[in-house]
Amino acid sequence: MQESIISGNVKTAYDQFYQKHDEAWRMMSAEYKAQHIIEVCRGLTFTNVLEVGAGDGSILKFLSDQNFAPEYQAVEISASGVEYIKSRDIKNLKAVQVFDGYKLPFDDDSFDLIILSHVLEHVEHERMLLREIKRVAKQCVIEVPRDYRAGVDRRIKHFLAYGHINVYTPTSLRYLLRTEGFEIENDLVSMTEPKVTRFNTYVNQKKPKSFVSNLRITAEFAVKQGLGKIFGKKVSEQFANAYTVLCKKASQQPELF
Template structure:
C-alpha cells in the first residue's frame, strides 16, 4: 500500500516557518493529553507516527516523557524542521511512505499518533502497522462531525481532513481492529487556540464559548461532540473477525 502521489506531493512541502507558532501552541495541549492519559505507565521508548514539524516531540522532551523518542513522517519539509529543532532525547527521524513503519514487531513501548488518522486514505492499514510495532498506543483525532458535515466538504478538505469521526465511531474503528481502550478524554479547545480565528468577530467568539459551556455542563453531550478525542489503547493478539 502506497500513499497517493498527489497527497504525497501536497504534504512534502506542508510545513513552513509561518505556521510554527500556532502549531507549537496546539502541540502543547496535545502533549498534555498524552502525559495525562499515560501517567503511572513508564515507556522505555516512544515512536510518533506522523510527527509533522516536531512540536509534540519537543514538548514531550521538555517534560522528560521518555529518554528514547523517535519519529516517522511523510513530509520532507516536516523532517527538515524536526531536525532543525535539535530536540533532546530524539533519536531516529525517519522519512516513511505513510504505511510501512520500518521497525520490528513490538519494538516500541508506545506509539503516538496525534491528528493523523483524519488525513489517512487507508486507516486500517496504518492502524495494523502501528499495532504491529507497539505495545501501547495513544491516538488523538479532531471531532469534525456534524449532521451537515457534507455541506462543509471544501472546508475540511482544505485542512486535509478526509476522515470524519465522533468519539464513538473512532472507538468502533479501534476496537474492530482489536485495540483495547484503556483510558480516554474528550477535550475542548483552549481560548488561545480559538482567538486567532475570531480576531474581528467578538460575537462569534462568545457563541463558541457559550457552546463550550453547554457541553461542559452536560458530559453526555461532550462525549458526542468535543473538539478533540484522545485515547490510550493496548493491542491484543486477536485478528479482525467478521460474521
C-alpha cells in the same frame, strides 16, 4: 508496500506544507495535544516512544520538555517536516526519517508506545496503518478531531482544505479500533480551549477583535463544559472537538468473517 501507495498529490501537498507552516499556531495546538497524551498515559512509563506522522515535531518538543520518556523517534511522509524536526534539537530524539505512510521500518514490538495524533483523518487507508502500529508498538495513543456532525457532507470543501478525508466521532473511532484488534485502556474527550479559539478567530481567520466576540467564545466553552459535567460522557462526546484514546493489542483478535 511501495511509496507510490500514497497518492502523488497527497505526498506533494505535505512535502510543501511544512515549508510554509505557521509556527505559533502549530505550537499552540501541539501544547494541548501533548497534554492529552500525558493525561491518558498518567501513571504509566515508557522507555521508547515513536511518533508516526510527527509533522514538524511540535508535540515531541512538548513531550520532551516534560520528560515524558527517555527516548523518542519520529517518522513523517513530508521531507520538509523531517528537516524541520531535525532543526529543533529535541532532547532525547534518537532518529527521525521519512516513511511511505504505511510501512513502519521497525521490528515487531520495537516501541513501548506509538503516538498517532491528528493523523488518521488524513490517511487514505487507515486500517493498513493501524495494523502496522499494532505490529510495532505495545501500546498506542491515538487522537482525532471530532469532525463528524449532521450535514458534514455539505462541508467537504472546508475539511479537504485541512486534508481531512476521514471524519470521526468517539463511537466510530472506538468501532474502528476494536474491529482492528485494539483494546481501549483509557480515553479523553476535549474541547478547544478559548485561548486557541481566539487565536484561530483573530489571527488565522483575521476577524476583528471585540468584547462581544471574546465573551461569546468564553461563554460557549463554559456552557458546554458545564453541561458535559452535569449530563455525563455522552453529552461531553457530543460537544467534544477532539477524542484521545490509549490502546493496546486485544488479547482476542476479532474475526472479520
